[in-house]
Amino acid sequence: MPISSNVSTAGKSAAVSRSSSTTFQALLAMAFGLLIVGMAGFSHSEILHNAGHDTRHSNAFPCH
Structure with a gap:
């Protein structure tokens, strides 16, 4: 019996670790x-600003 107890504890630990890693990755991506x-929206460089502006329009995201 103790062997199966250790296996399920290790599985729970891995699931928690995987969940926190996924959450961290999602927050980092956001x-x-x-x-x-x-940076693109408030850039003083017109090339960078226009590239961001055109990308928003090409993705059908309203920006103004």
């Missing part, structure tokens, strides 16, 4: 996306 959108 932060990176917001950083890119913010």
